[in-house]
Amino acid sequence: MQERNYDVVVIGAGAAGMASALKVAEQGLKTAIVDREPFLGGILPQCIHNGFGVHLFKEELTGPEFAERFIQEIIKSDIDIYLNTTATSMAVHQPIKQINLCSSQHGVFRINARAIVLAMGCRERNRGNLSIPGTRPAGIFTAGLAQRLINIDGYIPGKRVVIVGSGDIGLIMARRLTWTGAEVLAVVEILPYPSGITRNIVQCLNDFNIPLYLSHIITKIEGKDRVEAVEITPLENGAPNYAKTFKVACDTLLFSVGLVPENELTQSAGIKINPETGGPQVDTRLMTSAEGVFACGNVLHVHDLVDWVSDEAQRCGKELINFLQGKTEKIEQGKIVVGSNLKYVLPNKYRLGEANRFSMRSLIVRDKATLVVRQGEKTIRQFTLRHVKPAEMFHIELKPEDFKEVVINGELLPIEFSLS
Amino acid sequence: MDKEVICLSCPNGCHITVQETPDNNYQFQGAKCERGEVYAYEEITDPRRVVTAVVQTNSEEMPYIPVKTDKAIPKRYIKTLLTELYRKKINLPAKCGQIIIQNFMDTGVNVVITRTFPLDFLR
Numbered sequence A: 001m002q003e004r005n006y007d008v009v010v011i012g013a014g015a016a017g018m019a020s021a022l023k024v025a026e027q028g029l030k031t032a033i034v035d036r037e038p039f040l041g042g043i044l045p046q047c048i049h050n051g052f053g054v055h056l057f058k059e060e061l062t063g064p065e066f067a068e069r070f071i072q073e074i075i076k077s078d079i080d081i082y083l084n085t086t087a088t089s090m091a092v093h094q095p096i097k098q099i100n101l102c103s104s105q106h107g108v109f110r111i112n113a114r115a116i117v118l119a120m121g122c123r124e125r126n127r128g129n130l131s132i133p134g135t136r137p138a139g140i141f142t143a144g145l146a147q148r149l150i151n152i153d154g155y156i157p158g159k160r161v162v163i164v165g166s167g168d169i170g171l172i173m174a175r176r177l178t179w180t181g182a183e184v185l186a187v188v189e190i191l192p193y194p195s196g197i198t199r200n201i202v203q204c205l206n207d208f209n210i211p212l213y214l215s216h217i218i219t220k221i222e223g224k225d226r227v228e229a230v231e232i233t234p235l236e237n238g239a240p241n242y243a244k245t246f247k248v249a250c251d252t253l254l255f256s257v258g259l260v261p262e263n264e265l266t267q268s269a270g271i272k273i274n275p276e277t278g279g280p281q282v283d284t285r286l287m288t289s290a291e292g293v294f295a296c297g298n299v300l301h302v303h304d305l306v307d308w309v310s311d312e313a314q315r316c317g318k319e320l321i322n323f324l325q326g327k328t329e330k331i332e333q334g335k336i337v338v339g340s341n342l343k344y345v346l347p348n349k350y351r352l353g354e355a356n357r358f359s360m361r362s363l364i365v366r367d368k369a370t371l372v373v374r375q376g377e378k379t380i381r382q383f384t385l386r387h388v389k390p391a392e393m394f395h396i397e398l399k400p401e402d403f404k405e406v407v408i409n410g411e412l413l414p415i416e417f418s419l420s
Numbered sequence B: 001m002d003k004e005v006i007c008l009s010c011p012n013g014c015h016i017t018v019q020e021t022p023d024n025n026y027q028f029q030g031a032k033c034e035r036g037e038v039y040a041y042e043e044i045t046d047p048r049r050v051v052t053a054v055v056q057t058n059s060e061e062m063p064y065i066p067v068k069t070d071k072a073i074p075k076r077y078i079k080t081l082l083t084e085l086y087r088k089k090i091n092l093p094a095k096c097g098q099i100i101i102q103n104f105m106d107t108g109v110n111v112v113i114t115r116t117f118p119l120d121f122l123r
């Protein structure tokens, strides 16, 4: 088997992979980036709508344009690009890691590297994850797959469409389908509020008078060969009220019901997963439970905005360099505890002597929420947040002077975040 | 009468209340930046949207290429624009930013390509 040697190998060439690869290659580290797709950019090339890069580039770009800013840099750099190449397994628990790959050009081969960046993105939850009763006809897609079919391959998946879930991808697809001449009959959301941002409700639904059914669920899918109709039922006091079930005739059903980090590769290498995020557990260096293996972007936790993905990826690149230079090989880190009303806090550790940036998601919808940060019994910081909801990740930064160096039983005193 | 407009200039989505004053002017409340006021004025007098789509190409490797309007276009032109785009066929190679329709129906809006293909074109 052919073997190749690098300092760093980045798995996945989406926004996260490209941004982290550029950061490490900048320092002269010999870097390879691999992706199973025939193109660079990950999910971005199929997101042809605008709304990307407002924070990072201070202008509004489409997905392909955003990707191209990075692709241009990658092509000019010394990074070796392996497309149509899938990472199939890896051995990560020794200083030199081995990544097994398979590609149309090189066949089965191996890369040896001193460090790995996991940047495999996420995948969509599907009908199986929801267990909706009914037949199993053709015409059922995830929203992202439909997006790819229309925007990359040029196929229109159907003419009369019902969308399940009001996340941004589903909303964007409602407009996209309408603009291809299809009719979007309903968007059905189980929650009492939409999951997508307001802007998308306005420009993707209201602009076309597409009805949004909040607190409703799909209770049946009908059709033998192709979807013919769905039954929609309102939820009242948390239970479906079947007396009010109504039927919508349609030929296509799209699911936009959330994303899950893609971590089969990570798990099979024996790296620890955080059950709350679905991504690997990471410390303040964005390093996983395997020394020298880092993670960033949607593979780590699902991001709403690509700007935050690139941001995290650049930070990941910097940490990787520091690690390889031996600057952070042994640093002291304290635990993070996730308190009330928070789904998760990332990273899962904090460290003294510098600013610490945390990403988190709320479990509640609230205006003017208060985030309390405690070290032991003592409140060390308090933040007022304008608006929190589960669908929007938020970030906070703690300053070096916020932490006290309190050691109990040889460990730094944990920091707890809670929201009210 | 007050009207509420949700600003689409950026993902913030500010809720802006627009009040028409007796002298036929407008007053705005709730915008976090000046773009919001410009947007709210336009949304009331002449609503516009940025349109994105894919257009057919002559290439097997990349049968469709993404495009966008370089500015928001008055809503009433969107249907005609889409019809024209779906009729078009573009010869590759093409570069991001390349104009494929200039000044569409005298709106001052151009349609540009948003993806370079093939990538050697970037070097």
Ligand SMILES: Cc1cc2nc3c(=O)[nH]c(=O)nc-3n(C[C@H](O)[C@H](O)[C@H](O)COP(=O)(O)OP(=O)(O)OC[C@H]3O[C@@H](n4cnc5c(N)ncnc54)[C@H](O)[C@@H]3O)c2cc1C
Binding pocket: A011, A012, A013, A014, A015, A016, A017, A034, A035, A036, A037, A041, A042, A043, A044, A047, A049, A050, A051, A052, A053, A085, A086, A087, A088, A119, A120, A121, A122, A144, A147, A168, A169, A259, A262, A265, A296, A297, A298, A299, A303, A304, A305, A306, A307, A309
């Ligand atoms: C459908 C969709 C629409 C979105 N719309 C918006 C939006 O409007 N605005 C916005 O700001 N953000 C949007 N986002 C979010 C944002 O675009 C993403 O969070 C970001 O692009 C993710 O980047 P990533 O690099 O983490 O993952 P991805 O872009 O998914 O890249 C991961 C890459 O890893 C590759 N890969 C996976 N496993 C392997 C393996 N074993 N071997 C080799 N390669 C592998 C995949 O092929 C893929 O190319 C959207 C996300 C999705 C999914």
